[in-house]
Amino acid sequence: MIPQLVFHDLTLGYERHPAIHHLDGTVERGALLAVVGPNGAGKSTLFKGIVGIVPPLAGRIDRCGLDRRDVAYLPQIAEIDRSFPIDVYDLVAMGLWRQTGLFGGLGRPARERVHHAIAAVGLTGFEQRPIGKLSGGQLQRVLFARLMLQDARLIVLDEPFNGIDTRTAADLFGLVRRWHGEGRTILAALHDLDMVRTSFPEALLIAREAVAWGPAAEVLAAANLEKARRMCEAFDEDAAECRVAAE
Amino acid sequence: MYDLLIAPFVEFEFMRRALAGTLALAIGAGPIGVVLMLRRMSLVGDTMAHAILPGAALGFMVAGLDLFAMTLGGLAAGLAVALLAGLVARLTELKEDASLAAFFLASLALGVTIVSMRGSNVDLLNFLFGSVLALDDATLILIAAITTVALAVLAVIWRPLLMDSVDPGFLRSVSRAGAPAHIAFLALLVLILVGGFHALGTLLSVGILIVPATVGRFWARDVNGMIAVAIVTGMLSGVVGLLVSFHTGAPSGPAIILVAAAAYGLSVLFGPVGGLITGRIPRRHLEA
Numbered sequence: 001m002i003p004q005l006v007f008h009d010l011t012l013g014y015e016r017h018p019a020i021h022h023l024d025g026t027v028e029r030g031a032l033l034a035v036v037g038p039n040g041a042g043k044s045t046l047f048k049g050i051v052g053i054v055p056p057l058a059g060r061i062d063r064c065g066l067d068r069r070d071v072a073y074l075p076q077i078a079e080i081d082r083s084f085p086i087d088v089y090d091l092v093a094m095g096l097w098r099q100t101g102l103f104g105g106l107g108r109p110a111r112e113r114v115h116h117a118i119a120a121v122g123l124t125g126f127e128q129r130p131i132g133k134l135s136g137g138q139l140q141r142v143l144f145a146r147l148m149l150q151d152a153r154l155i156v157l158d159e160p161f162n163g164i165d166t167r168t169a170a171d172l173f174g175l176v177r178r179w180h181g182e183g184r185t186i187l188a189a190l191h192d193l194d195m196v197r198t199s200f201p202e203a204l205l206i207a208r209e210a211v212a213w214g215p216a217a218e219v220l221a222a223a224n225l226e227k228a229r230r231m232c233e234a235f236d237e238d239a240a241e242c243r244v245a246a247e
Numbered sequence: 248m249y250d251l252l253i254a255p256f257v258e259f260e261f262m263r264r265a266l267a268g269t270l271a272l273a274i275g276a277g278p279i280g281v282v283l284m285l286r287r288m289s290l291v292g293d294t295m296a297h298a299i300l301p302g303a304a305l306g307f308m309v310a311g312l313d314l315f316a317m318t319l320g321g322l323a324a325g326l327a328v329a330l331l332a333g334l335v336a337r338l339t340e341l342k343e344d345a346s347l348a349a350f351f352l353a354s355l356a357l358g359v360t361i362v363s364m365r366g367s368n369v370d371l372l373n374f375l376f377g378s379v380l381a382l383d384d385a386t387l388i389l390i391a392a393i394t395t396v397a398l399a400v401l402a403v404i405w406r407p408l409l410m411d412s413v414d415p416g417f418l419r420s421v422s423r424a425g426a427p428a429h430i431a432f433l434a435l436l437v438l439i440l441v442g443g444f445h446a447l448g449t450l451l452s453v454g455i456l457i458v459p460a461t462v463g464r465f466w467a468r469d470v471n472g473m474i475a476v477a478i479v480t481g482m483l484s485g486v487v488g489l490l491v492s493f494h495t496g497a498p499s500g501p502a503i504i505l506v507a508a509a510a511y512g513l514s515v516l517f518g519p520v521g522g523l524i525t526g527r528i529p530r531r532h533l534e535a
Contacts, residue, residue, distance in 0.1 A: 073420035073421075079415070085473065091414075130469075
């Protein structure tokens with residue numbers, strides 16, 4: 001068992017308010033981990049911390065030698081400006097940023113990779129379509145094509161299957177399974193607990209701190225879910241300073 | 248026809264200078280205006296334009312109508328307000344648009360006060376609405392240099408700037424270029440507004456940025472097309488505006504922006520991309 005991500009007493013948040021508190025634990029290399037929890041539990045913040053967008057308030061994340069370029073991140077679809085005049089091809093090609101940088105063009109092999117990725121998510125023929133004209137499911141397919149081009153060892157998916165039809169979700173989950181088979185480490189924030197039970201070997205239940213972490217079936221026991229729900233409702237806007245000793 | 252369209256520029260040097268100044272300005276303003284619009288920062292543009300006023304006015308107070316002093320003052324004040332407005336929005340609960348509005352009203356009031364203390368009403372009018380017909384060599388070179396710098400810097404920050412506009416989370420996950428690109432863009436914005444200030448004044452310089460960009464939105468579906476339309480619109484507004492001003496005696500800066508505004512009005516109605524009338528012409532629906 002080789003670790004890929006280690007959380008050391010990790011606290012992440014905004015303006016001193018922790019969104020996730022004192023998280024300890026290890027994600028093994030090649031893991032397929034579902035992160036579940038009520039709205040406001042800190043799933044997105046945890047993912048933003050993992051990819052380096054939100055710095056820790058305390059504690060640290062050990063990425064075990066992974067470079068920023070070895071991490072691929074799927075933001076929540078709501079964070080994308082869909083009115084922006086960019087077409088499918090260009091959005092997918094953003095996944096090649098690590099090759100192109102500020103000025104690099106796309107050579108023939110790179111262009112073929114873009115077309116191949118678009119074909120792999122079933123959107124051949126949509127290359128020139130502006131993203132504003134896509135359905136939610138189609139846009140999620142586009143973002144998955146971009147993830148494919150990033151070819152990363154660690155893949156972090158924030159609510160990848162929210163608000164899309166079952167057929168698209170099944171197709172995209174097929175890709176996730178394939179990446180898992182290739183030995184990549186995958187973390188996905190999910191609300192569909194049935195999907196977690198049937199398709200994910202391991203789950204982490206959080207409610208602004210870790211509630212349970214282990215085999216999915218055990219983590220999703222009724223007692224744990226009830227505990228998580230109560231903990232999220234207890235959010236205190238005027239909380240006092242945390243008394244858990246700092247490192 | 249010749250007398251109407253060509254002769255004013257052939258016979259009068261001040262018209263040629265004004266034309267050169269507006270054309271140079273339009274080339275730099277096109278891409279910056281389009282990015283401003285796509286990033287929903289039109290109000291930021293307006294605020295920066297006003298923010299330049301007290302700085303340029305201070306330069307005027309110290310050194311009179313001196314190009315260098317007013318440019319430096321304008322740049323310093325614009326950058327300071329960009330920084331302060333950003334800080335207030337980040338560190339307090341006040342929404343960014345309200346914070347910007349507060350800054351631009353304060354800047355306008357302060358600028359008008361300073362100019363009035365030292366200068367005449369004519370000076371004040373020149374500050375607010377520019378004096379495009381009185382551009383001297385130094386000012387023309389300044390405007391051309393600003394446009395050149397703006398295009399060069401834009402080329403460097405272009406990709407991160409656009410990626411940050413569509414999908415900021417993704418950009419931040421792959422690169423740290425987003426924040427520097429945004430700051431560089433704000434600096435370019437102040438720079439082009441200072442250039443525009445000499446020709447069109449603080450109240451109108453933002454017009455040559457925003458109005459042609461909004462025209463572009465109604466004629467093109469991609470960013471490059473919008474920029475091309477914006478630049479052409481800006482240039483044509485310059486030519487037509489100067490001619491209208493020459494023949495009718497209307498003030499030149501406002502005439503240029505009014506022509507651009509007319510192009511905007513026509514585009515809202517007849518633009519092929521989402522124009523009100525074009526989009527409502529009843530046609531049979533397409534195949535599925």
